[in-house]
Every structure is written in structure tokens, then in C-alpha cells.
Amino acid sequence: MSLLVVGSVAFDSIRTPHGEAEGILGGSASFFSVAASWFGPVKVVAVVGDDFGDEHLEVFRLRSIETTGIERAPGRTFRWKGEYVGDMNDAKTLDVQLNVFQNFSPKVPESDTSTEFVFLGNIHPRLQLHVRRQLSKARLVALDSMNYWIEGSLDELKETLSEVDALVINEGEARMLSGCQNLLKAAKEIQKMGPKILVIKRGEHGVTLFNNGSVFSAPAFMLEEFKDPTGAGDTFAGGFMGHIARTGDLSESNLRRAVVYGSVMASFAVEEFGLKRLLGLTPQEIEGRVRDFAQLTRFDV
């Protein structure tokens, strides 16, 4: 099966209570694609600048990620600088330089327009819709968004939502988008906007999946080492969509498995800064943690 992501490729500078990193490879498309690459082929649509060297492209190639859709534009690559304090639940953005991202107009390579599974990373909803419409054969299009677009571009976001199958979003943003404090009610309101599948990310508290009247809650995997939450949400999405694309199975039970794979991938990502842990994984480690995850949640009644 085929999987495509559109999103950001960035250089991140990050400080957490456990250390710091300067100008490391990040961005939603990077975390998503590296996570998804453990499940099968994945194609990236993104933009980078002159400062994006072969050594950076090599990171994608080493994971057999298709980079034809990574456009190179004059100028510098998107840069983000942020800090996490205390329990690291919220990032404090210290600096954003959009750079080449400012005029990004994502183009799906002609050879990829028949892709079946698509993740529209957190970019302007107008761009997401533009990409979505280039992918008329998609079986499942999932979308990420954020408070910035909910507050500033709600009409465009709603138009985009009406044309996608799934929304992957944070708990607070689900409440903001729906206007409902209660998550069950929030989910119903959001499903009315278009996406039949809703995945609410709750950070260290796990993930809840709403699909076809059914609700599934998975905890976050518990870790002793938790260094950097950057990219955890996109990594979750990469595991989630990667498993779905690998199986081509949109049944409720398989979506639940996809949530578990997404949660497991996110649990690896946060163990190190940036992509480091995700790049160094083995399939055995992933399956081992899936079994541990099952052990964390199992009970008989």
C-alpha cells in the first residue's frame, strides 16, 4: 500500500530539563515519515532551503523514504526554537523562522497522485485542502491541525475537515474546535464536521479513538527516560498511519491496533532528542514494546 505525508521539514533547537540540542532535523513530515518507514514505504512532500545538505537528505534515504516530493527553494529551511519545563507537557516557543516555508505551495509528484493513505501534517488548512484534492484516489486522508488555525482560519479549516476521513488532534484543540468541554460531546461535534475517525492525543495520558460510535482509550506507555517530547504527536501519526497503510485494513479492531503502534512509536521518540531513537530502532524492539503495551492494559472481567 502507499503512504504520503505533507508537512514541515525543520531544524529544531530544543531545551528540556534533560538537556538541549541545536539545529537538529525535525518537523512534522520528518517525524511522521521516519516513524512510518518502519511499517512500509512512505513519500514526503515538503520544502527545504539551501542549508539543507545531502547529509540531511541521507537521513530519509537511509530509511528508504521517498524524497522526490521534497522541494528545494532558495533561502533557509524552517527553524523552530522551543523549551519545555517541569512536566514537559507544553512547549514554549522561543523563536520561529518560517523561511522557505512561508511561500510553500505543496505539489504532489505526478507519480504519487494515486496514493491510498495520506497524512496532512499541521500546515495552513488551505494548503492541506490543496494537497487533499490532488489525491482523489485516497482511501484514508488524515489531518492534523492546531489552535493557531482554529483561532485564525476556522472557515478554511472547516472546509478542509469536510473533505477528510480522519482528524488527529490534541485534547485541548478538540475542545477548542468543537466548543465542547466534554470529550464525548466534542467528538460528536467534530465528526459532524467531516472526519468519521477522530484521534484525540492526550500526551502523557494516552490517546482516545472515536470511530463509528465506538470509543477506544489507550494509555501512554510509561517510561523512566523521557528526554524530549518534540515530534511525539507526528510520530504517533506516523505509526498509526504506517500500520494502516501496511495492512490496508480500516476495521475498528485494526484502527485500535494502529493506535497502539502509534503510541509505541511515540514512546520511543521521546526517549531521545529529535529523530535519534526512531532512526536507531529495530523491528524486534517495536514488537517487544507492543507486547509490553498490551501487558500494561490487560485485564479480564
Next chain:
Amino acid sequence: MSLLVVGSVAFDSIRTPHGEAEGILGGSASFFSVAASWFGPVKVVAVVGDDFGDEHLEVFRLRSIETTGIERAPGRTFRWKGEYVGDMNDAKTLDVQLNVFQNFSPKVPESDTSTEFVFLGNIHPRLQLHVRRQLSKARLVALDSMNYWIEGSLDELKETLSEVDALVINEGEARMLSGCQNLLKAAKEIQKMGPKILVIKRGEHGVTLFNNGSVFSAPAFMLEEFKDPTGAGDTFAGGFMGHIARTGDLSESNLRRAVVYGSVMASFAVEEFGLKRLLGLTPQEIEGRVRDFAQLTRFDV
């Protein structure tokens, strides 16, 4: 099997975004015992004042709760007034009148000193220890505590902790007590203090059980109607200990079932103000929600 709780019986005045209630029966021992009464016999050790009428005692008797240990003292019953706003995760205490609770010296009736399962509700750790030592035949003694005692009576709390088997505590309090932000590390530190079984309550995010090197996370049951969180933690403890006392089984798999029963009971409690929903339950409703709870968390890998 036999189950005993020591804690508060109170009159609560509560305001939430969904309504208000004035002077209704509450307190840790009330919520605990009413929840536990659905699983088997339960005895209460507490103190009430002159204003505690037969109609209030009747609430316990209707659930066949043993009230011999409810001492009547001159003065007024403990009163608490609180408000919940927004997502109702935190209570704002508006007024506390300790009244007869101020000089409470809990006495376990002679006939109850051989009780096997004991819950020491959230009172001064010195009183908890005093009760604990009257119950030398207990197979499982569980304790609740709070930030107030962690900050103000840490030495006495630690002494009490060293003589109990289980601690049931909020997430923030577990971090405060252990000095560890990371919950896995926090759990290890707390287990070193005495309790081999640690249950961390995470409110709307569920419950995590640490026991004998194993970790079990259960989500909170999702509700459309959520009126009043008062007593949810004690209700959880009532279902948890009620199931353990009913079965007499301290195996890991049964402790996990107990967490599910506790979570289910708490999910009922918050649907109405005070004890109303817990008093009007049926065994069929409880078992039905346990099945729904299993459905909320099930996946196959």
C-alpha cells in the same frame, strides 16, 4: 470477607458548572462505604455531630452498612463547601468547618478488630496509624492521603506508610510525596516507603496500578453527563477495596479487576451530586458498565 473504613462523614455544599447542592451527605467514609456496599458488608468508623439525624444514618442502613463505629459527639458534623469550575479537575475549597472532626479519635469497635481489609481514609496520618494498629489481623490495609499531610506532617505520614500495604493517591500528590516528576520513578520511591501496592488516581485520565514490578493503566470511563467530581476518589477506593474484600484474592490479575470496579463505581458517582447515583444503582448496571469499560480498552495485537 470483612471490610472496614475509617474516614470522614460530612455535609457538603457544592457548586459545579452543572448545578449546586447544599448540605448533602458526603465525606470519604460515606462515599467509600456506599460504593463498597455493592460488593459486600462494610463497616464505618467515623464521627458525626448532633445535627446528624436518623434520616442520615438511614442512608447507611439502607445499604446494610455497619454503623456501630460511627460515634456521635457533641457539636456539629464536619462541613465542607467547595466549587468546581471549567473542566472540574480541581476543587476550590470555599469553607471548611472541622467541628466534631477536630477532636476525632477513631475507635475500632472490639468486634471489628479482626477485620481483614481496611481503608484508612484521608485523615491525619497519626490517626490512621492509631487505627491501623488496632487491626493486627488485616490482610490488606490501604491508605489515602493528601498534599496537606505531605507538606505538614511528612514524618508521621512516612511512619504510617511504613505499616500499610497499599497507598491510593492522586498523581500530583504521588509526585510531591516522592519528589519525582516521572511516575515510574515516583512509584519506586513510594514503594520503598512501605506500600507494595500503589494506586495513582489521575482523575479524568484514569488510574495506574503499581504492584510487584508490574504496571497497569486503566482509562477513566467516558461520560456525557459529569455533574460533580466530589467523592470520586473515595468511591474508586470503595469499589477497589470492595472487590478485593469480596474475592479475598490479592493476585495481580484480581487487583487489576479491582481497579476496573473502582473506576466503574467512580464513573457512576460523578453522574449526580453527592451519593445520589451510587445509592440508586443495581448490580446489573455495575456489571454492564464493567463490560462497557472492557470494550473501551480492548485491542488485539
